[in-house]
Amino acid sequence: MTVIRVAVVDDHPVFRLGMVALLSTLDGIEVVVEASSAAEALRAVTDEVDVVLMDIELGDGSGVEATKELVARLPDLLVLMVTMHEDDDSLVASVRAGARGYLVKGAGPEEVERAVRAVANGELILGAAVAQRAMGFMAASVSLPSAVFPSLTVREREILDLIAAGHDNATISRRLVLSPKTVRNHTSNILAKLGAADRSSAIVLARDAGLG
Template sequence: MTSLVVVDDQASIREALAVMLDLADGIDVLGTATNGEEAIALVAEREPDVVLMDLNMPVLGGVEATERIRAAHPGVRVLVLTTFDDDESILAALRAGASGYLTKEADRAKIEQAVRAAGSGQSVLAPEVQQRLLALATREPRRPVEDSVNFTAREREILGLIGEGLRNPEIAARLVISEATVKTHINNLFAKAGFHSRADAVRYALNTAS
């Protein structure tokens, strides 16, 4: 039996997933949470095998919640279920420790199968996610970023937070600065490094952190 916690800020989706999965053979839903903070507390209380995690949520998003859950409870597997399949979201979630990534296009059978697989220690990636990761691995860089790029200390700090998957409002809250200031720093570091998208910045942050 795979025990599960469902995390999603939309009540209709959260409740539908909980009911559906609790009825599935071999899955026991222990509870639900509406944001990352609630998820962390619930995991500590109930110690599930798997957390089915949304990404874009108020209070605390899924990427940071995944990272904190995995750090405190290494045996708990996090399976992302989200509407986002962009490079930035995928890389940030996997870097945070997610063992699987599905989009909400997945049908009931695929979600059930993925939960069971995660509970048994397997990694599960939606086909479209696998394709994006393959494209990232084989994509020619637009322009190599030199190690000597003269980022300011604040720009490097923001670049690291982009690499963690934080979006502009979350970065502003973390650094206690305005969102407009965050955007200014991002525009400056993009210009210095020749980034064309946040995905470029995420890849660079991951490469320099490894």
């Protein structure tokens, strides 16, 4: 059996130790590096590592930037982001940096194992919640014409469409599998870009443009 050599990079000792303990119980997976910072990861991760589990926010910098540097130096390295962040910007930034997987913290042991093995096998893997959002994002890019409010992003147009349909933030949050805070932030951006004084004004503009 080929052993998957793993590095775990996370600045939260309890989470890091827990992840190391979990991975150490799995057949064919060996943790060969632990790092608590971006600088430590850049020093410790070599071509002896197959898969890196990388946190996005580290105490001394960005896991995304660390990923970019590691992948540039070690093109065969496979990185799986393990993070609390569920927003689209973090997902896109991670993939652009060269990550091959994106798993939200809180995933169960079976999902973690499946993600590590899939990434090691060369697959692009997303956790269940992230995958559901990504599918919604892709569907939105097809269903909503870009000519409608071109200053908005695809996600913002999708949220505006749901606002215009009369849905509140809680419903939008559940439907798009986004956190309530993310929906509120997008809504604020939408109002600013449309020059709308409030949600009601945005609904009028959206419905006049055929949304909702």
